[in-house]
Amino acid sequence: MEIEKQTMKRISETARIKLKEKEEEMLIKDLNNILSFFSEIKKLDLKEEEEYYIGRSTSKQREDRAENRVKESREIIKAFNSKEEDYLLAPKSL
Amino acid sequence: MKEIYEKLQNGVITPLQNLEEKIKRIKEKESEINAFITIDIENARKRAKEIEGKKTKGKLYGLIIAVKDNIAVEGIRMTCASKMLENYTPPYNATVIEKIIEEDGIIIGKTNMDEFACGSDTTHSAFKITKNPVDLTRVPGGSSGGSAAAVKAGFCDLALGSDTGGSIRCPASFCKTIGFKPSYGRVSRYGLVDMAMSLDQIGVFAEDVFGVELLFNVIKGPDEKDAVTKDFEKKENKGRVAIVKEFFEGCDERISESVRNKIRNLNAEEISIPSLKYALPTYYLLVYSEFASTMQKYDGLKYGSKGKGSDLIEFVSDARSENFGMEVKRRILLGTYITSKDYREAWYYTTLKARSVIKKEIEKKLEKYDFLIGPTMPMEAWKIGEKAEPTQMYAADILTVPVNLAGLSAISIPLENGSLQIIARQGGDENLLKFAGKLI
Numbered sequence: 001m002e003i004e005k006q007t008m009k010r011i012s013e014t015a016r017i018k019l020k021e022k023e024e025e026m027l028i029k030d031l032n033n034i035l036s037f038f039s040e041i042k043k044l045d046l047k048e049e050e051e052y053y054i055g056r057s058t059s060k061q062r063e064d065r066a067e068n069r070v071k072e073s074r075e076i077i078k079a080f081n082s083k084e085e086d087y088l089l090a091p092k093s094l
Numbered sequence: 095m096k097e098i099y100e101k102l103q104n105g106v107i108t109p110l111q112n113l114e115e116k117i118k119r120i121k122e123k124e125s126e127i128n129a130f131i132t133i134d135i136e137n138a139r140k141r142a143k144e145i146e147g148k149k150t151k152g153k154l155y156g157l158i159i160a161v162k163d164n165i166a167v168e169g170i171r172m173t174c175a176s177k178m179l180e181n182y183t184p185p186y187n188a189t190v191i192e193k194i195i196e197e198d199g200i201i202i203g204k205t206n207m208d209e210f211a212c213g214s215d216t217t218h219s220a221f222k223i224t225k226n227p228v229d230l231t232r233v234p235g236g237s238s239g240g241s242a243a244a245v246k247a248g249f250c251d252l253a254l255g256s257d258t259g260g261s262i263r264c265p266a267s268f269c270k271t272i273g274f275k276p277s278y279g280r281v282s283r284y285g286l287v288d289m290a291m292s293l294d295q296i297g298v299f300a301e302d303v304f305g306v307e308l309l310f311n312v313i314k315g316p317d318e319k320d321a322v323t324k325d326f327e328k329k330e331n332k333g334r335v336a337i338v339k340e341f342f343e344g345c346d347e348r349i350s351e352s353v354r355n356k357i358r359n360l361n362a363e364e365i366s367i368p369s370l371k372y373a374l375p376t377y378y379l380l381v382y383s384e385f386a387s388t389m390q391k392y393d394g395l396k397y398g399s400k401g402k403g404s405d406l407i408e409f410v411s412d413a414r415s416e417n418f419g420m421e422v423k424r425r426i427l428l429g430t431y432i433t434s435k436d437y438r439e440a441w442y443y444t445t446l447k448a449r450s451v452i453k454k455e456i457e458k459k460l461e462k463y464d465f466l467i468g469p470t471m472p473m474e475a476w477k478i479g480e481k482a483e484p485t486q487m488y489a490a491d492i493l494t495v496p497v498n499l500a501g502l503s504a505i506s507i508p509l510e511n512g513s514l515q516i517i518a519r520q521g522g523d524e525n526l527l528k529f530a531g532k533l534i
Contacts, residue, residue: 003431015386015430016393016407017423018415030424030484031431037485038375041448042440051446052453054278054292054322062318069319071168075185079397090395093406 002035003028095251095305102156109142109156112251113200116158119248120202126230128222129244131163132171133203145198152198153312159194160250162241163204164211165296166285167191170201174287175219176209178417179398188285189320190254190296190313197312202250205240210389211256211289212421213237214264214487215476220419223478228270232475235268237261238299242269245299252309253299258289259377260470260494262297263506267513268475274298274306274527277520278501279324281310282317290384293377293498303531306505310523326521331529334463335362340370341468341493341515349469349512356514356533357467365466367459369452370496376452377495378488379432379445386429389422424484453500460502460519465529468493470506470515505530 003011008028012019019027070076082089101107117135124130138158145155161167164174166184168191173179187195194201208218216224216239224239226232227247234243238255242265245253255262257275266273275297288294296313300306316323337357342350394401394413401413418426432441459466472493481487493515497504503523506513507530516533518526 007431008427011427011430011434014434015426016411016414017418017426018411023423027424027427031428033483034378034424034428034485034488037488038379041372041375041379041444044372044444044448044451046444046447046451049447049450051443052450053446060321060324062321070185072185078185079182081395081398081400088395091404091406091409 001032003031095300095302098251099157099304099308103151107156108146109198109200110139110146112156113138113142113158113202116202116249123227123247124249126225127227127243127247128224129205129240129247129249130160130203131173131175131206131219131221131240134170134201137169138200138202141200145200148198152196153308154194154197154199154252157199157251158202159199159309160202160205160241160244160253161191162207162238162253162255164207164256164287165190165254167201167204170204172204172287173221174210175207175221176417176419176422177220177399178392178413180220181399182397184285186285189282189317191285193313199312205238205244205253207240208237209419209422210287210385211237211258211261212385212425214260214490215481216240216265217478218419218421225478226269226475229475231477233268233478235265235471235475239265241299242266242271242273245269245301246271251300252305254309255297255299256286256289257295257297257498258293258381259498260491262299263470263494263504263515264491266299266506267470267508270508270513272300272303272306272505272507274310274505275497275503276310276314276523277326277503278498279322279520280314280326280503280523282313282315282320282323284317284319288388290381291388292384293380295498303527303534307527307531310527314523329519329522329525331464331522331525333529335360335465335467336365336459336463337362337467338370339364339366340368344492345469345472346474346512349472349474349509352509352511353467353469353514356509362467363463365459365463367455369455372448373452373496373499374488374492376445376448377491377499379441380449382425382429383433383442383445384429386426386433389426392417421484449499452496456496456500456502457519464518464522464525466517468515470494470513474512507534
């Protein structure tokens with residue numbers, strides 16, 4: 001099996017997704033099935049091949065200048081969940 | 095669609111009359127089809143009255159347009175069919191929306207989809223399952239299933255969707271309408287909630303090629319807010335057509351036959367692209383990797399639903415666990431795994447190299463041929479609830495994903511059985527639409 005319980009714990013912590021016991025069992029099964037379904041790709045001999053990144057060939061840079069893309073900037077913080085007057089609230093990180 | 099366009103342009107009907115006609119149909123049938131997440135009748139009426147009687151009519155004057163719920167429209171809630179964004183209203187318009195408004199189009203509402211575009215049948219929405227207007231027991235395809243269903247049911251004249259690996263062409267095929275995925279870099283994605291930025295493209299649904307061309311010509315063009323957009327060099331179209339052998343492997347025989355019948359008179363050569371057998375794993379592994387990365391911004395703070403807990407990590411984890419659906423979690427976890435330090439060499443880097451091989455092989459064929467042809471989907475729309483395993487659903491995308499891996503343009507055209515997919519080179523969108531228009 002590619003993904004065991006221990007690995008699953010590590011990746012779910014990294015991804016910040018808490019899993020219930022039952023969910024975890026089901027996902028271990030799903031993820032292993034999916035990776036085995038796609039494992040044929042590992043058979044390819046690609047040592048000589050270059051990795052393809054979209055940005056390298058296509059992206060261009062623009063001038064670094066401020067632009068008003070939103071008519072009313074206060075609208076942006078409307079979506080923020082917890083506010084107190086002009087402060088945006090977040091849980092303690094330390 | 096062309097008829098409505100002409101009537102509006104010639105003043106035979108008014109934008110408001112066109113809108114009321116659509117509203118009538120929505121009232122009759124939307125409760126059984128569920129094409130929309132949000133319908134904005136009030137603003138649509140306001141807009142129809144505003145543009146009425148304009149001296150210079152825009153290219154989309156009075157046409158009713160539905161928008162997939164992952165494209166930002168200022169002032170209308172955008173959920174991406176996720177509980178995570180249930181109450182999020184964007185304060186700005188996507189570039190494509192700005193262009194539609196500029197040309198006097200009327201936005202009627204936001205359409206249902208698979209959550210964050212993760213799915214091929216629109217059953218993975220956190221809110222509702224869209225039904226196929228052609229057969230209500232079947233799925234409409236996905237992930238832009240709501241947009242395809244809205245066009246087919248006559249709720250709008252045109253619709254926008256997004257296509258990462260077939261999310262426009264699959265629902266177009268299943269709902270027996272036309273879906274067009276422009277080349278990578280032809281249409282700005284500013285304001286689109288991305289799923290996998292190296293593959294995503296905004297595109298169009300309509301009941302005829304005229305409608306597809308009309309909307310595409312409005313939304314296309316470089317935009318400095320999307321760094322991959324640019325002008326493409328025009329290439330001559332010599333009308334050389336090839337059918338791709340691998341596209342017919344494992345395809346429903348009636349669909350294969352319909353496709354071959356349709357192109358009987360085109361003198362198409364049969365060719366083989368061997369690396370296509372690796373397209374499906376390459377596509378999905380890339381999607382997982384890019385998706386896991388882009389989804390990090392949903393932390394329960396900036397927008398959408400919040401988590402519980404006084405500690406930051408606890409709070410963020412809670413918000414994500416409670417508000418993401420199962421397919422979204424699967425993809426984030428897989429992406430986290432295959433890009434992690436110990437496994438990225440074996441999985442992620444291999445995928446990037448495989449993409450190079452596939453892209454080069456297809457591009458080489460497109461030097462010799464102008465159009466590659468095959469079926470869009472290997473099967474007809476399945477019954478709601480029929481495909482329970484994730485891999486069953488993934489396998490259905492086998493014919494659409496190569497186009498995105500290589501950044502090409504493609505259109506799906508309905509046939510008696512299944513649909514025909516025509517693929518053209520990157521930047522060859524106009525030639526493709528001209529060719530498709532003649533073929534129908």
